[in-house]
Amino acid sequence: MSDSIGHECGLAMIRLRQPLSYYRQAFGDTAWGLRRLFILMEKQRNRGQDGAGIAAVKFDMPPGEPYLLRIRSDKDNALDRVFQAVLKDIHPPDDPSWLDRTELELKQHCEFLGEVYLGHLRYATHSDTSLANCHPRVRKHNQASRNVAIAGNFNMTNSRELFEQLLEYGLNPVGDSDTQVVLERLGFSLDKEHERLTHDMGPGSFRGLEGRDLAEALSQELNIVNLLRHAAQPWDGGYVFGGVIGNGDAFVCRDPAGIRPAFFYIDDDVVAAASERAALANVFDVQPHEIEPIQPGHVLVIKRDGRIEHQPFIEQSEIRQCSFERIYFSRGNDPDIYNERKNLGRQLAPRVLDAIDHDLERTVFSYIPNTGETAYLGLVEEIDHISRQRKADNIWQRVTEGNINRDEIAQMLNHSLRTEKVAHKDQKLRTFITHDAARKDLVLHIYDITRGCMTPDETLVVVDDSIVRGTTLRDSIVTILSRLNPKKIIIASSSPPIMYPDCYGIDMSQLGRFIAFEAAVALLHENGEEALLDEVEQKCEAQKDLPSSRIVNHVSAIYDRFTLDEISERISRLIRPRDLSWTGDLQVIYQTLDGLHASMPHHTGDWYFTGAYPTPGGFRVLNNSYLQWRKHADVRAY
Secondary structure, X not given: OOOOOOOOOEEEEEEEOOOHHHHHHHHOOOOHHHHHHHHHHHOOHHHOOOEEEEEEEOOOOOOOOOOEEEEEEOOOOHHHHHHHHHOOOOOOOOOHHHOOOOHHHHHHHOOOOOOEEEEEEEOOOOOXXXXXXXXXXXXXXXXXXXXXXXXXXXXXXOHHHHHHHHHHOOOOOOOOOHHHHHHHHHHHHHHHHHHHHHHHHOOOXXXXXXXXXXXXXXXXXXXXXXXXXXXXXXXXXXXEEEEEEOOOOEEEEEOOOOOOOOEEEEOOOEEEEEOOHHHHHHHOOOOXXXXXXXXXXXXXXXXXXXOEEEEEOOOOOOOOOEHHHHHHHOOOOOHHHHHHHHHHXXXXXXXXXXXXXXXXXXXXXXXXXXXXXXXXHHHHHHHHHHHXXXXXXXXXXXXXXXXXXXXXXXXXXXOOOEEOOOEEEOOOOOOOOOOHHHHHHHHOOOEEEXXXXXXXXXXEEEEEOOOOOOHHHHHHHHHHHHOOOOOEEEEEEOOOOOOOOEOOOOOEOOHHHOHHHHHHHHHHHHOOOOHHHHHHHHHHHHHOOOOHHHOOOOOXXXXXXXXXXXHHHHHHHHOOOOOOOOOOEEEEEEOOHHHHHHHOOOOOEOHHHHOOOOOHHXXXXXXXXXXXXXXXXXXXXX
């Protein structure tokens, strides 16, 4: 993706299934679990660079000693800073002084040495990157089983409504951010579950327990599934939450549409969960098929006594797993994601061949670093396959006609596709300068080119995984690629155009920022049809106060006026810098929806392409986003 957008966070959980001494004997490292957490988070570093944090729970700590701890950082290299701090008390694995220490002594000596770990990598979407917004977030209580730390990869479309509901309950939440209202809602439901159990087991009940006996019984009987059933009913969004409770219980839950990804792995040593399957497979050196997904609308529960459950906690809706997760966000070393991205490139092949008029001898293929590389491999493989098939058919036809010789066959088979790495990305250069002129100058130097790798009579085809805002193409990439002086530049996007806001984890809520929307509006003005913008505004205004379940997508009328090729052609003009001295042709080719669905049939979440949202809240966000665009208000739509 040439455009930089904030997106989804990363989650990691480790729950040890053996005493700490076991890991010292089996792996030579008492802190084996803590180090597994670090590696699991490190392999998901792509999911969050704005902050990191972990929470740890220690079993069987004496009264008065800490049992739930947390550390976070919002500094540069936050993950490294966090683990430098938590590992400072951990002796080297071969330190003989550790051999004689009891489990309790080890945990007393090392602050974060425990049995349950919850880790989080944060990508800020709309709220700032301050420490207060980093996860895990903690709800404190003087009863162990009412303490909870949560971390999530999520956005709620109805956080304001959830806040108002908490006020109706008589609570006084501080802040109405997504995370805060979810934490308050979980805390409220945790209290309700305790009240229910106390009624069943406390004084006056059939058990008649009191004091410490009652507290321990409540902890053992605490039903996480019931807790989440109560807490999650009003949630509207895409989410994965991990939680650790002070009594040692832990859980990871996933939204009923399966929008956000979550996976888990279990063996005799550990229960582990993460946002990406490949991270788990690599950390524990197992095959991907040994990693299981947390099913949509399900929660994975690990009780303090070792019981493991994977149960539904909310009614499952239509499964709409996020396709953008596969196109861009997740690391491409998951075998399924790798093949899906290659398939996206393959689906582009016929359209690219038409665009170059099948002239492979004067075409150079490349990609925009770095995530477009896998789709580029698929495109090149498919074009090579099609080319070889055409050559074979041509040779066979001439053989049957008897008008070809050996030299002509050799010449036809001699040509291969021209592939070059024309662009290189400077990973260390950051566009943090906000002054427009300074930022534009800096953006021009994010990418370097390989000069002299093509001639002026050749066409350059470059693959990008997606084009969202088009700003980096316009401000940097097109200018840099034009320095190669090709006859024509074709930018092929492995995903369809982003036409609608996302509100389930990705920072794409402002409709006016999308290059596809900009193109559609420009076409309306060019065709004298701008009155349609007023009609859509009136319809959106008329339904803004309706319940979310009754709001429909009126913005689609704008896109329905044009074909994909018409929008693509207008985008080609929009991304061409006005001061560009190069005079060659510039063309943008987008993936089709059919090509997307054929490439990843099990990930049907495509609302940012189609406007078909998986929850009612998405339609409200779209409605708000359009009305705000009409008012020139460039603010969050939810």
